[in-house]
Amino acid sequence: MPPLLLTAVLIADWVPARWFSSDPASLELVKGSAVNCLLVERADWSKEFLAAAAARNVRVLAVIRGNEDAGPARSLPFDGYVLEGVDLPMGDRPVIRLPLRRAIRFGDSDPILGTSQGVWPGIEVEHGGPKEAGPTGSAWIHTNNGFLRFVRSMAARPFWMGVTPPEEPLAVSRYLQAVADAGAAGARWIVAIDGAFQKRLLARDRASMADWKRLLAHVSFYEENRQWRQWEPKSRLALIQDTASGGLVTGNLLDMLSVLNTPVRAARAVTASVLKDAAVTVTLDPRGYTAEQKALIARFVSGGGKVVAGPEGWRMPVPGGDRFQFDRNEYRQLEAIWPELHNAISRKNFGARLFNVSGAVSHLLGEPGGRVVLQLVNYTDYPLEAVTAFVEGRYRKAVLLTPDGAPRALTVFEAPDGTGIEIDRMGVCGAVVLE
Numbered sequence: 001m002p003p004l005l006l007t008a009v010l011i012a013d014w015v016p017a018r019w020f021s022s023d024p025a026s027l028e029l030v031k032g033s034a035v036n037c038l039l040v041e042r043a044d045w046s047k048e049f050l051a052a053a054a055a056r057n058v059r060v061l062a063v064i065r066g067n068e069d070a071g072p073a074r075s076l077p078f079d080g081y082v083l084e085g086v087d088l089p090m091g092d093r094p095v096i097r098l099p100l101r102r103a104i105r106f107g108d109s110d111p112i113l114g115t116s117q118g119v120w121p122g123i124e125v126e127h128g129g130p131k132e133a134g135p136t137g138s139a140w141i142h143t144n145n146g147f148l149r150f151v152r153s154m155a156a157r158p159f160w161m162g163v164t165p166p167e168e169p170l171a172v173s174r175y176l177q178a179v180a181d182a183g184a185a186g187a188r189w190i191v192a193i194d195g196a197f198q199k200r201l202l203a204r205d206r207a208s209m210a211d212w213k214r215l216l217a218h219v220s221f222y223e224e225n226r227q228w229r230q231w232e233p234k235s236r237l238a239l240i241q242d243t244a245s246g247g248l249v250t251g252n253l254l255d256m257l258s259v260l261n262t263p264v265r266a267a268r269a270v271t272a273s274v275l276k277d278a279a280v281t282v283t284l285d286p287r288g289y290t291a292e293q294k295a296l297i298a299r300f301v302s303g304g305g306k307v308v309a310g311p312e313g314w315r316m317p318v319p320g321g322d323r324f325q326f327d328r329n330e331y332r333q334l335e336a337i338w339p340e341l342h343n344a345i346s347r348k349n350f351g352a353r354l355f356n357v358s359g360a361v362s363h364l365l366g367e368p369g370g371r372v373v374l375q376l377v378n379y380t381d382y383p384l385e386a387v388t389a390f391v392e393g394r395y396r397k398a399v400l401l402t403p404d405g406a407p408r409a410l411t412v413f414e415a416p417d418g419t420g421i422e423i424d425r426m427g428v429c430g431a432v433v434l435e
Contacts, residue, residue, distance in 0.1 A: 011080075011094055011111045011112060011158075012111055012112070012157075012158050013036075014036060014037035014059055014112070014158075015034045015035050015036050015037060015188060015219065015223055016035070016037045016038070016039055016061075016160060016188060016190045016191065017030070017035045017037070017038055017039065017190065017191035017192070018038075018039045018041075018063075018164070018190055018191065018192040019038040019039060019040050019044065019060075020044070020193075020195075020198040020202075021044060021049075021198075021202060022040075022044040022045070022046035022048075022049045023049070023202075024048055024049055024051075024052035024053075026202060027049075027052055027053060027056055027058060029201060029212065030058065030216075031056070033216040033219070033220060034216065034219050034220040034223040034224075035191060035216065035219060036057070036058055036059060037058070037059040037060075037061065037079075038053065038058060038059070038060050038061070039061050039063050039082050039190065040060055040061070040062060040063060041063050042062070042063070042069050042072070042073075045062065045072070045073070045076060047076065047077075050076060050077055050078065054077075059079040059080070060078055060079055061078060061079060061080045061081060061082045061096065062076070062078045062080075062081050062082070063081075063082045063084055064081050064082065064083050064084065064086060064088065064090070065084055065085060065086060066086055067088065070088050070090065073090075074090070074091060078093065079093070079094070080093045080094035080095060080096065081093060081094070081095050081096070082095075082096050082097075082098060083095060083096070083097045083098065083099075084098045084116050084162070085098070085099065085100070085116060087099070087103075094111070095110070096110070096112050096114060096160065097110065097113075097114065098114045098115055098116040098160065098162045099115060099116070099117075100115065100116070100117045100322055100324075101115050101117045101147070101248040101324045102243075102248060102322070102324075104151075104248075106154045106155050106243075110157075111157065111158070112157065112158045112159070112160060113151070113155055113157055113158070113159050113160070114159055114160030114161065114162055114190075115160075115161070115162060116162035116163070116164075117162075117163070117322075117324055118144045118147070118161055118162070118163035118250070118324075119142045119143065119144060119163065119250055119325070120142065120163055120164075120165060120166060120174075120178070121141075121142055121143050121144065121174075121177045121178050121181040121379060122141075122142050122174060122177060122379060123140065123141050123142065123359055123379040123380055141259050141359065141361060141379050142379075143181055143250075143255060143258070143259075143361060143377075143379070144161060144163065144181055144182065144185070144250060145181065145184075145185055145254070145255060145258045145361055145377075146250065146251075146252050146253075146254030146255035146256075146257075146258055147247075147248065147249070147250055147252075147254075147255075147324075148161065148182065148185035148186065148187045149185055149233070149254050149258070149264075149266045150241060150247040150248070150252075150254060150266050151187070152185065152186050152187075152233075152266070153241075153247075153266040153267055153268050154243075154247070154268055158187075158188065159186070159187040159188070160187070160188050160189075160190050161181075161182040161187050161188065161189045161190065162190045163178070163189070164192045165178070165192060165193065165194050166194070167194065167195070168194070169194050169196045169197065170194060170197075171381075172211035172214055172215060173381060173428060175191075175193065175211075175215050176214065176215060176218045176427075176428040176429070177377065177378075177379055177428055179191070179215065179218040179219055179222070179429075180218065180222075180377040180428055180429035181377060181379075183218075183219075183221070183222030183429075184222075184361075184363050184375040184376075184377050184429065184431075185363065186228070186229040188222075191215065191219065193215075197211075214403075214404075217403045217404070218403045218428070218429065220403070221401075221402070221403035221429070225401065225431065227367075228365055228373055228375070228431070231365035231366055231367045231368075231373065232265075232365065232366055232368075233263070233264070233265040233266070233363070233364065233365060233366075234263060234265075234351050234364045234365055234366035234372055235262075235263035235264050235265045235350045235351040235364060236277060236278055236279040236280070236350045236351060237257070237262065237263065237264045237265065237278065237279065237280045237281075237282075237345060237350040237351075238264070238265045238267055238274050238275065238278040238280070238281045238282070239253060239254060239257070239264050239265070239266055239267065239281075239282040239284075240267050240268070240269065240270055240274070240281065240282065240283050240284060240285075241253075241254070241266060241267075241268065241282075241284050241316075242268050242269070242285070244285065244318065245284040245285040245315075245316045245318070246284065246316040246317070246318055247266075247268070248324060249318065249319060249324055249325065249326065250324055250325050251325055251326050251331070251334075252316070252334070253282065253284075253316075253334070253337070253341070254266055256338070257345075258361045258362075258363075259361060260345075261352075261353075261354045261357055261360070261361065261362045262345055262350060263350050263351035263352055263362075263363075263364040264350070265278070269293070270283070270289060270293040270296055270297060271296070272296055275296060275297070275300045275305065278300070278305060279305060279306065279348075279350065280305070280306045280307075280308060280344050280345065280350070281297070281300065281305060281306070281307050281308070282307075282308045282309075282337075282341060283297070283307060283308070283309050284309075284310075284315075284316045285315070285316070286309055306344050308337070308340050308341045308344050309337075309340075310336060310337035310340060311336055311337070311340075314333075314336055314337060316334070316337075317329075317330035317333040317334055349390060349392060349417040349418075351364045351391070351392050352364045352374055352389055352390065352391045352392065353389070353390045353417055354387065354388070354389045355387070355388045355389075356384075356385070356386050356387050356388060357376070357384065357387055358380075359378060359379050359380035359382075360376055360377060360378045360379065360380070360384055361376075361377050361379070362374060362375060362376050362377075362389075363375040364391070370435065371433060371434065371435045372391065372393070372395075372433075372434050373431050373432065373433050373434075374389060374391060374431065374432040374434070375429070375430075375431045376423075376426060376429060376430050376431070376432075377428070377429050378426065378427065378428050378429065383425050383426060383427055384423065384425070384426045384427075385424065385425050385426075386422070386423075386424065387422065387423040387426070388420065388421070388422050388423075389420070389421050389422075389423075389432070390415045390416075390417035390418060390419070390420050391417075391418050391419050391420075391421065391434060392417060392418040392419075393418045393419060393434075394414075394418060394419055395412060395418075395419045395434040395435060396412065396435065397409075397412065397434065397435050398410040398411075398412045398419075398421045398432050398433070398434045399432070399433050400423060400426070400430055400431070400432050401430060401431045401432075401433065402426060402427065402429065402430040402431075403428075403429065404427055410422065410423065410432065412434075419434065421434070
């Protein structure tokens with residue numbers, strides 16, 4: 001294998017965490033875990049720490065935020081650099097960029113893509129209301145889900161989500177949600193914990209050590225099942241979107257569909273393969289399509305397919321400047337397409353229909369050859385209970401995998417929509433594998 005290709009393969013396996021100590025003894029906290037790559041701020045750069053990490057085969061990356069960091073970093077034996085919000089020449093060591101979303105270089109050959117810009121995952125009872133979970137009510141979910149699904153349609157490379165937690169201390173469940181929010185969408189969250197949690201860990205506080213162990217177990221869950229990142233979204237609903245039509249925006253149609261637990265395939269362009277298995281296609285910038293693409297859509301419609309494009313002359317709003325979320329006026333513009341889209345998808349099964357999943361988001365992926373996985377992320381402070389799912393197709397076996405326990409066989413039954421399954425109880429995240 002050529003050296004550069006070998007390096008790229010190894011980099012693709014890096015599982016990152018933001019580190020908070022220069023003490024070599026702190027490396028015990030990641031011993032035996034999936035985390036094998038630590039991002040270190042300048043205040044904690046240390047030759048002794050780097051030597052200890054190398055002896056444990058843990059990669060250490062210097063976080064570079066400006067020219068003042070670049071020179072000192074080059075003089076130390078780091079395994080590479082993380083450029084956060086800057087773009088500087090750093091030599092021949094691996095470089096991972098965490099820019100604002102609008103500056104992500106999808107066309108470059110970087111082995112890992114990423115961003116530091118995102119929302120902290122969680123839930124609030126109503127949009128604009130208190131950020132608390134409730135056992136009932138209409139939930140507004142804060143998630144990077146739609147953005148990460150769009151990223152996956154743009155580039156089949158590892159992606160690091162660099163969003164950091166709020167300053168106030170958080171319950172461990174909030175960190176588990178951050179792991180799952182990225183992991184279920186095929187990305188990696190750069191593990192980062194609040195300052196109070198850091199201090200308790202370094203003091204080896206027993207309760208904090210137990211929370212840390214749970215956090216690492218959730219990271220390991222997605223690494224142990226990383227083959228799912230190669231499986232394709234499975235849905236008869238396709239959404240055509242690019243960077244110019246809202247793909248980089250949190251709160252776009254991908255997020256709205258995800259919160260409704262409607263399976264959707266994100267695609268960056270109209271192609272025959274995208275339209276092949278679709279029943280409904282959402283086109284967000286049809287005026288920019290080529291004659292060939294317009295012909296493909298015409299054939300799709302003549303074959304019974306439904307196209308959703310919004311009112312005459314409608315365009316997806318795109319926030320200006322560095323914003324990655326809609327303001328109130330832009331949300332009103334977005335809502336103009338919703339009646340047409342809701343009418344097209346209401347009470348239909350585009351791959352899976354789920355019930356009793358308020359406060360959760362699902363992902364349906366298919367493996368070439370027949371198996372499917374239905375991933376679930378629960379953003380509430382309560383376990384999901386008595387969940388029912390109807391998955392298109394006939395399956396003989398269903399197994400629930402979670403980070404918290406052994407695999408559990410589920411009863412499957414025939415249903416009008418295909419195969420029915422029931423989940424009695426699940427914590428922050430899990431996945432049902434059907435075959």
